[in-house]
Amino acid sequence: MKTHCLVVVLATCCSMVTLTPQFATAQTSWVGTTGDFTVSSNWSSGVPDSGTVASISNGGTAQLTVDDVVDLNNLIIAEGSGSSGTLIIDGSDVQPRQIEIGKLGTGTITIEDGYLDNNFSGQxxxxxxxxxxxxxxxxxxxxxxxxxxxxxxxxxxxxxxxxxxxxxxxxxxxxxxxxxxxxxxxxxxxxxxxxxxxxxxxxxxxxxxxxxxxxxxxxxxxxxxxxxxxxxxxxxxxxxxxxxxxxxxxxxxxxxxxxxxxxxxxxxxxxxxxxxxxxxxxxxxxxxxxxxxxxxxxxxxxxxxxxxxxxxxxxxxxxxxxxxxxxxxxxxxxxxxxxxxxxxxxxxxxxxxxxxxxxxxxxxxxxxxxxxxxxxxxxxxxxxxxxxxxxxxxxxxxxxxxxxxxxxxxxxxxxGQFEATDFSLAPLTAGLSWEIDYATNNAVTLSVVGEAIDLSGDYNNDGFVDLADYTVWRDNLGATISLPNEGSGVTPGEVTMDDYTVWKQNFGTSLGGGSLSTSTVPEPSTIVLTLLGLVGAGTIARRCNG
CATH class of the missing domain: 2.160.20 (Pectate Lyase C-like)
Incomplete structure (x- = not known):
């Protein structure tokens, strides 16, 4: 920020804030394209001052890039419906009373350096x-x-x-x-x-x-x-x-x-x-x-x-x-x-x-x-x-x-305690759970408790490796996604036969650690193997979820 003119700004501002601003009806409007705010020809009625409402609403851009003090009445950017305007302040000290940016149109003010100061009571x-x-x-x-x-x-x-x-x-x-x-x-x-x-x-x-x-x-x-x-x-x-x-x-x-x-x-x-x-x-x-x-x-x-x-x-x-x-x-x-x-x-x-x-x-x-x-x-x-x-x-x-x-x-x-809690977007590894403590040290504490269990092959994330997970694998075979609990030894970001192997090796496990079923593990059908071959050949990019 340029500081050598700030004392002048303060003196000007302090001498003014003791007065009640008198809002004039006179208005000058920006008629330039992109140009210097202080150039008279860029305004319909000359450079605005403390007795003038300044409006930049013609789609143009007014720039203040010098060390100066600019004293305005109201400043309006984009006054009417469908209008637009821009003011860039990079070095000056601008002192309007009320400021309206995008009153009914599309307006922008950008401050890079200097002051935009409307420190007037009620403004x-x-x-x-x-x-x-x-x-x-x-x-x-x-x-x-x-x-x-x-x-x-x-x-x-x-x-x-x-x-x-x-x-x-x-x-x-x-x-x-x-x-x-x-x-x-x-x-x-x-x-x-x-x-x-x-x-x-x-x-x-x-x-x-x-x-x-x-x-x-x-x-x-x-x-x-x-x-x-x-x-x-x-x-x-x-x-x-x-x-x-x-x-x-x-x-x-x-x-x-x-x-x-x-x-x-x-x-x-x-x-x-x-x-x-x-x-x-x-x-x-x-x-x-x-x-x-x-x-x-x-x-x-x-x-x-x-x-x-x-x-x-x-x-x-x-x-x-x-x-x-x-x-x-x-x-x-x-x-x-x-x-x-x-x-x-x-x-x-x-x-x-x-x-x-x-x-x-x-x-x-x-x-x-x-x-x-x-x-x-x-x-x-x-x-x-x-x-x-x-x-x-x-x-x-x-x-x-x-x-x-x-x-x-x-x-x-x-x-009190939270009337509802939602952990749906915070899935934990099998065997772990969330715990909230409201009673210790005048604090609300969130913790993870339990012992992690490897449930590789639990593709629907329900705590069981069963036939439902086979269905998830089968319906996504060839898709470029990662399944939950894929385990190691699989191709990242793809559903392949490796995911089937992981599921087969872990079939029957659960959070309780026991066997879930004596059902025979289904083998991939001829159709599935055919599809897999097509996927490998690049004929099928992915299989949509059913």
Whole structure:
């Protein structure tokens, strides 16, 4: 980031935020193709200033690539239905009041360096639709690859249409943060730091349960979090009201430890809700609630710290509120909760991804009453690793640019048990089984118990090597697939006579270790042998499943 002009930016900004913005009706529209934002001929009524609404909606691309301060009124990208426009900021400090990206059309802002700063009281950034009349379907994309961006109030993705954030570096700041208001919001983050300065962080809000119900849209929030840091000021609320949500965490640091010092109670503190459903009680028909919430945690590379409570669907209104544990190895990221974890209205789904568990493997999924000291220290190290960031927006990068954590809880416990568990996508070797412990050390622990049994030839994975497995082999002979429990000495990725031999050698074995049947082992028929010969000759590529 270029820093030599930041003091000028700060002085300009501070002198302005004490005033109430006066929104003018004058508007200047981009008429250029790809060109310099500061060139007058690229605008219908000259370069926009603090008394002008700037609209980039003609399909062109405006570029800001010099160290300068650009003071605007409203900034609108893709104002009308069917319109498009792009703004690239790579070096300037842009100070609009309200920002609308993809209001009704398709709009994009990309920040490489410099500032996009609308730090004015009550002014917001809307990405993907901004029209409460219903039916709006704007498409907005906000790319932050460096520099800094700040909203004076809301930062909303998908108010009515679809809004996407692609965040790879730099720093962002907002107050109330919404991923999917009435439309669809998508938050993709692999780097950078988002520091929320007030309000809740809402994924799939859906609007208030009153007249907002008449506004059309998917009401869906999606967050893909692979790196970087997010610090939440108050509640982190999946399904804040009647929306749906899906969060995928495989890296980075999520710190629900912000400045909730004035709101440390259950209602608005540093809580993580998987299906909040706030204010739903005034909805005459609870079927208006969108449905499901999925919090997927993959592997062990992330850090998740919750200052107060973890709650699954506390109002008991959603179709499902699910923690998906995707196991990739011997390490897995736990949800560290400073106080209580109330999981009674939640579900657990376990999946395997590239790892075959063995007996004795164990993973902590949720830790209640956790000491968060080491977790927030690890997150602070992630912030440092992101490089020089002006988190205070004071124009100077120094020791003050750190996250401020508020950790009040000192004890807590696991409340209830998951109402349902699903291991269908986590098959274990025969003889092993999954076990969940809710009682030890105020934690939810997932373990693998038992003794592995070799059931080679159990091609339908039912714990028996019998005639049903012969049928599976016969129906897939020649297919380019791998059968379950193929054993050794077979051709990988193909169903051949070697698989028949494995089945024949193990016929009659089971999890109990005894013989299942005295039936004669069937030999391959003449037809099967003929087919096998054709397969070997390349005449038949594969045999379809019956």
């Amino acid at each position: 917001s950034i809307f990405v993907g639709g901004h029209d409460n009349s219903g039916g709006a379907s704007g498409l907005g994309t906000y790319n932050v690859n460096g520099g800094a961006t700040r909203s004076g109030d809301d930062f909303q993705l998908g108010r009515n249409g679809t809004g996407t954030l692609n965040f790879t570096g730099g720093n962002m700041e907002g107050v109330y943060t919404v991923i999917g208001k009435f439309g669809t919001g998508i938050w993709n983050q692999s780097g950078g730091v988002y520091d929320q300065r007030g309000g809740d962080f809402e994924i799939g809000d859906g609007g208030k349960p009153n007249s907002d119900r008449d506004i059309s849209g998917d009401r869906m929030g999606i967050m893909n979090f692979t790196g970087g840091v997010v610090q939440v000021s108050n509640a982190f609320a999946m399904g804040n009201r009647i929306g749906g949500s899906q969060i995928n965490i495989s890296g980075g640091g999520l710190a629900i430890t912000g400045d909730g010092t004035n709101e440390t109670g259950d209602a608005r503190g540093n809580n993580l809700y998987v299906g909040r459903g706030m204010d739903w009680g005034s909805v005459a028909d609870a079927s208006s609630v969108s449905g499901s919430h999925e919090l997927r945690i993959t592997g062990g590379d992330a850090v998740i710290a919750v200052g107060l409570d973890l709650l699954f669907d506390p109002n008991d209104i959603f179709q499902s509120a699910t923690l998906i544990t995707e196991i990739t190895g011997t390490e897995h990221t736990p949800i560290l909760v400073g106080r209580n974890a109330d999981i009674g209205n939640g579900q657990l789904q376990v999946e395997l991804n590239g790892y075959s568990p063995v007996s004795g493997d164990s993973w902590t999924l949720i830790q209640a009453g956790a000491d968060l000291t080491d977790a927030v220290a690890a997150i602070d190290e992630m912030v440092t690793a992101e490089g020089d960031l002006d988190l205070t927006f004071d124009g100077v990068i120094d020791s003050n640019d750190v996250l401020e954590h508020n950790i009040n809880a000192s004890s807590g416990s696991i409340i």
